[in-house]
Amino acid sequence: MTIQNVAVVGAGVMGRGIAYASALAGFHTTLVDVSEKQRRDAYSFAEHTTQKGIKKEKITESQAKDLLANLTTSSDLESTVNKADLLIEAVPEKRELKKKILETADQHAPEHTLFASNTSTISPTELGSYTNRASQVVVMHFFNPVHRMPLVEIVKGLETSEQTVDLIKFSSEKMGKETVEVNEFPGFVTSRISALVGNEAFHMLQEGVATAEDIDKAVRLGLNYPMGPLELGDLVGLDARLNNLKYLHETLGEKYRPAPLLEQLVQAGRLGKKSGRGIYKYNA
Numbered sequence: 424m425t426i427q428n429v430a431v432v433g434a435g436v437m438g439r440g441i442a443y444a445s446a447l448a449g450f451h452t453t454l455v456d457v458s459e460k461q462r463r464d465a466y467s468f469a470e471h472t473t474q475k476g477i478k479k480e481k482i483t484e485s486q487a488k489d490l491l492a493n494l495t496t497s498s499d500l501e502s503t504v505n506k507a508d509l510l511i512e513a514v515p516e517k518r519e520l521k522k523k524i525l526e527t528a529d530q531h532a533p534e535h536t537l538f539a540s541n542t543s544t545i546s547p548t549e550l551g552s553y554t555n556r557a558s559q560v561v562v563m564h565f566f567n568p569v570h571r572m573p574l575v576e577i578v579k580g581l582e583t584s585e586q587t588v589d590l591i592k593f594s595s596e597k598m599g600k601e602t603v604e605v606n607e608f609p610g611f612v613t614s615r616i617s618a619l620v621g622n623e624a625f626h627m628l629q630e631g632v633a634t635a636e637d638i639d640k641a642v643r644l645g646l647n648y649p650m651g652p653l654e655l656g657d658l659v660g661l662d663a664r665l666n667n668l669k670y671l672h673e674t675l676g677e678k679y680r681p682a683p684l685l686e687q688l689v690q691a692g693r694l695g696k697k698s699g700r701g702i703y704k705y706n707a
């Protein structure tokens with residue numbers, strides 16, 4: 424089996440980045456979203472990102488032209504999955520919504536179509552159970568911003584076949600990504616590590632170990648992280664960080680209990696960059 428047609432469902436932060444990487448890889452890519460504005464913004468994002476890519480000599484003019492020719496948008500999930508070899512779901516992290524998308528896609532996609540989800544937390548075994556093709560369902564966890572972040576975590580469910588994993592690995596590599604294979608555990612590899620490091624930084628700030636600036640600087644320069652844990656928290660959103668920790672606390676235990684300071688900042692509406700203030704202040 425070969426992958427030619429890719430359907431990406433959800434044209435938000437992640438879906439538009441995934442569709443960009445997929446179209447650049449040469450896959451005929453259709454980005455499906457219920458919102459017309461999101462579809463338009465996602466196509467503009469591709470146009471803008473190709474222009475920036477040309478200026479920085481990351482892609483050629485001809486690659487940019489091919490990318491835009493490979494990318495279309497649609498509001499119609501059924502007719503799009505009907506032609507897809509691979510579906511990548513990137514709708515919001517709501518179980519019922521993902522279930523509905525997968526059930527509908529399962530009814531309308533050809534038998535061979537693979538289903539991948541970009542979920543941050545939901546089990547691939549559970550996602551597979553919403554379909555009659557559990558062996559072809561997998562988590563394909565991209566990172567934000569997708570066009571710059573080089574990793575895809577491939578998370579296998581109980582029934583996911585080796586053939587599915589191989590094809591997802593091949594597709595990810597064609598999109599210019601490195602892959603790691605992960606067995607099904609809450610938080611995969613990256614969310615688990617990142618949640619713990621981030622939470623520890625909040626505890627340190629609360630205990631008065633150092634200022635926020637110095638905690639971030641110490642981790643950047645002393646541990647060689649590209650960003651400090653507190654500035655990263657502001658970038659991802661403190662609410663998203665808190666939800667992730669709550670989920671890991673529920674599933675993996677006490678060491679993931681969210682730091683009280685993090686809960687307090689979220690209660691105060693200080694959600695990070697997107698709300699203008701988190702640990703740090705941002706201009707509008």
Ligand SMILES: NC(=O)c1ccc[n+]([C@@H]2O[C@H](COP(=O)([O-])OP(=O)(O)OC[C@H]3O[C@@H](n4cnc5c(N)ncnc54)[C@H](O)[C@@H]3O)[C@@H](O)[C@H]2O)c1
Pocket residue numbers: 432433434435436437438455456457458461513514515516517520524541542543544564565566567659
């Ligand atoms: N944002 C991140 O940094 C990040 C990183 C890794 C994984 N994820 C995961 O990726 C997924 C998407 O996250 P996001 O941040 O891109 O969300 P987002 O809110 O930016 O985008 C979701 C998109 O889905 C669309 N949508 C909603 N219902 C739909 C439907 N029925 N059919 C088609 N489209 C529909 C929305 O209009 C929106 O454009 C989530 O599962 C999230 O946990 C997010």
